[in-house]
Amino acid sequence: MTTPPPHIEIDGTPAAEPALLAALLTGFGHFTAMQVRDGRVKGLALHLDRLDRSTRELFDRELDGKQVRELITGALANAGRRDASVRVYVYPGIRTVVTVADPAPDAPGAPQRLTTIDYWRPAPHIKHLGGFGQTYHGEAARRAGFDDALLTSPYGEIAEGAVTNIAFWDGTSVVWPSAPCLTGITMALLEPRLESVRRPVTLADLPGFRAAFVTNSRTIAPVTAIDEVTFAVDEELMERVFAAYGAVEGETL
Template identity: 85%
Template sequence: MTTPPPYIEIDGAPAADPELLAAVMTGFGHFTAMQVRDGRVKGLGLHLARLDRSTRELFGRGLDGDEVRALAAGALEAAGRRDASLRVYVYPGVRVAVTVAAPAPDGLGAPQRLATAEYWRPAPHIKHLGGFGQSYHREAAVRAGFDEALLTSPYGEVAEGAVTNIAFWDGTSVVWPSAPCLEGITMALLEARLESVRRPVTLADLPGFRAAFVTNSRTIAAVTAIDGTTFPVDGELMRRVHAAYGSVEGEALGTAGSPVRHGLSDGAL
């Protein structure tokens, strides 16, 4: 005997696809976020590998990169965009959703001030959904007049920002904290192109650094303060970081030799 599908209403009207909506409403899944410029994405291969790896861990099967590329390219075409902020979400049943929004501004972001919070994300190696903890601390930081939260252990070891990776400059190397964190795509691209090291960083170490910056899919920005510790904006460092990111060639979303989908597959939203 088959189990009947769930019945779901939205604003008093039955949902068009209740099984798909039920999967989305679980809050269980993962995603990747990318910037698209002229139909191309920096680090696209890393995004596809992240999606496949996390899908295997969470749902026990892989996610074909060509399928993701076709869905993403089709969503871009349907939205009439060549430049965009694009996200790919994966839900139970390996249901894939693609969102297309306005692109983030190019260039370096405005300097940021960070407030520390004692919190490490669960399963930090996965860009997972349901990030209430990090959102809670980030919103608290913003209400207190900061731009972002910096997540630390109870013993003051620095891991990552709520929605960013953080790096420090010691005058010789870019230092990425070695605590468990989500290794962002922008972080991975920069780490390979700058003189970088990974090592433990604690709050007590902060006064010894010359500068700091944060990265994510939307921005690279200098950090001017972490709680009461201030940092100067090192213009030369930020130019080097921005140039390193700019040197990365974008990869085309469209799959060579494959038609772009104008509709959605059975596994797409």
């Protein structure tokens, strides 16, 4: 790892902790994002496992889950919140940063229109930093009038949304693309609670599906279009998806 410079300034003001700032500026690290409600988190154990697993892979160190929970509860207390959107970042030197923001709406997300882009995230199994590519393509999609980008291979195999997982409904099963992607916590909670399968999904397959939806830590939302292919919102399907997620008990921090 590069030795941090001994002196860093921000808008002409010396940074209070140059070593910490240098770690944050590397762009190398990973994170997890969660919704906290009354001090509880759906899939908390999965979040802690993700953080530990990625820390071991990137930094060859373990990350103490108890310490992470204490950092989150401390940050929530300092922010005076019981409900919040929380992110936990891990940087070189195992510097752990917790951010606390307004909670995401608990209501279902608005229907989304997606456009496809030939791009797969590097090391997609890690929720890593430095997501320039997916942010770039997501912003380009919104400027073009879509809600987000859908990442595909050069051969049209679908992987994931820029910041979401995507699932399709064939009338019998919920189909999650099996291409390399990040297994989001919401996806991980829903997959065993729905009649789900994982298999390759290509752009050529889209007309054969009856519906689609996306998931991440902030939303579950139906998809009404992918490029020129349109989908009806299957209200019965979405009710089952929301009910499955709603039945997941939050774990106490």
